[in-house]
Amino acid sequence: MTQPILSVQELKKYFVVGHTGLLGKRTPVIVRAVDGVSFEIYPGETLGLVGESGSGKSTVAYTIVGMYKPTAGKIRFMDTEIGANDQRPKELKKAIQIVFQDPGSSLNPRQTIKQILEMPLRVHRKGGNRLEMVLHLLEIVGLPPETMYKYPRMLSGGEKQIVGIARALATEPSLVILDEPTSALDVSVQAKTINLLLQLQRQFNLSYLFITHDLSLMRNVANRVAIMYLGKICEVANTADFFQKPLHPYTQMLLSSIPVVSEEEEALRPKKVLSQGEIPSPVNIPTGCSFHTRCPFAMPHCSKVDPPFVDMGGGHLVRCHLYP
Numbered sequence: 001m002t003q004p005i006l007s008v009q010e011l012k013k014y015f016v017v018g019h020t021g022l023l024g025k026r027t028p029v030i031v032r033a034v035d036g037v038s039f040e041i042y043p044g045e046t047l048g049l050v051g052e053s054g055s056g057k058s059t060v061a062y063t064i065v066g067m068y069k070p071t072a073g074k075i076r077f078m079d080t081e082i083g084a085n086d087q088r089p090k091e092l093k094k095a096i097q098i099v100f101q102d103p104g105s106s107l108n109p110r111q112t113i114k115q116i117l118e119m120p121l122r123v124h125r126k127g128g129n130r131l132e133m134v135l136h137l138l139e140i141v142g143l144p145p146e147t148m149y150k151y152p153r154m155l156s157g158g159e160k161q162i163v164g165i166a167r168a169l170a171t172e173p174s175l176v177i178l179d180e181p182t183s184a185l186d187v188s189v190q191a192k193t194i195n196l197l198l199q200l201q202r203q204f205n206l207s208y209l210f211i212t213h214d215l216s217l218m219r220n221v222a223n224r225v226a227i228m229y230l231g232k233i234c235e236v237a238n239t240a241d242f243f244q245k246p247l248h249p250y251t252q253m254l255l256s257s258i259p260v261v262s263e264e265e266e267a268l269r270p271k272k273v274l275s276q277g278e279i280p281s282p283v284n285i286p287t288g289c290s291f292h293t294r295c296p297f298a299m300p301h302c303s304k305v306d307p308p309f310v311d312m313g314g315g316h317l318v319r320c321h322l323y324p
Helices: 057-064 090-095 113-123 130-141 145-149 157-169 187-204 215-221 239-244 249-256 263-268
Strands: 006-020 027-041 046-050 072-077 096-099 175-179 207-212 224-229 232-238
Touching: 006 057, 027 046, 027 057, 027 207, 027 232, 046 057, 046 215, 057 175, 057 207, 090 096, 096 157, 113 130, 113 145, 113 157, 130 145, 130 157, 130 187, 157 187, 187 215, 207 215, 215 239, 224 239, 224 249, 232 239, 232 249
Parallel strands: 046 207, 046 224, 096 175, 175 207
Antiparallel strands: 006 027, 006 072, 224 232
16 A cells, blocks of 8 residues: 555644733643644645634644644654654755745745745755746746746735745645635636646645635545544545545534535535534633534533544544444
């Protein structure tokens, strides 16, 4: 079996956001943004990491690329364990790149596109004619050569994001983390950006960790889908199984809320699952299964015991007490 290009095991990332109590007896207030997440990504694969705002999916991304140091757990890229490394080798930094959600804030407004694309080439000491490399990057992503003389403010939102994609490709990475790359774009340019990403994946055999809150997008983009809720993954499955046989009540709730425009799509949508109450605060996550306060199928022990992952066959994993 093919070895994963990225393996994440029991990853945890906690943040201290304040303190409670009197002087001398102060207790830290901790947000468990990521609390025991495990998954693998294989060469040439797209894993969709889906969840509501505050579920911890972006924190997973930033921890993998080294922006955050993990509280616990292991991150292995190919044959190298990178989770605890404060100073990662340059070869590792070249191999893992990220495209951020907001293209406007991720590009330096004082630099031209040429300077922005030259930066990773200089940092990683790429030999050769840098001007030719910049022109090649622009050609790869479908932007005209004169784009390199413009500043980010002179580009549309879609063009800025495409520049961000070109910058990520400058180091010839193996894994690209896409942190909601289309959520800040107009609907008219979202499809163009997605098609570009799929084309680049085929051309360069890239692996993607595609982070989004848009489940319908994953149907056509991801090979596998993982669902996050309050810092934990609750279900992982191949895309076809995920949409045809969702198992976790939270997954069923999300899928049943996707708008449909035809009777065929309505027939494929799971039976409506109504959640109860509001999403708990990440500062005060419920004991046991964190979804039990909203789950219509909750049983008494759901509030006491955090369920383990159960393999339902075919790589379909679910973390729920409804399944033995």
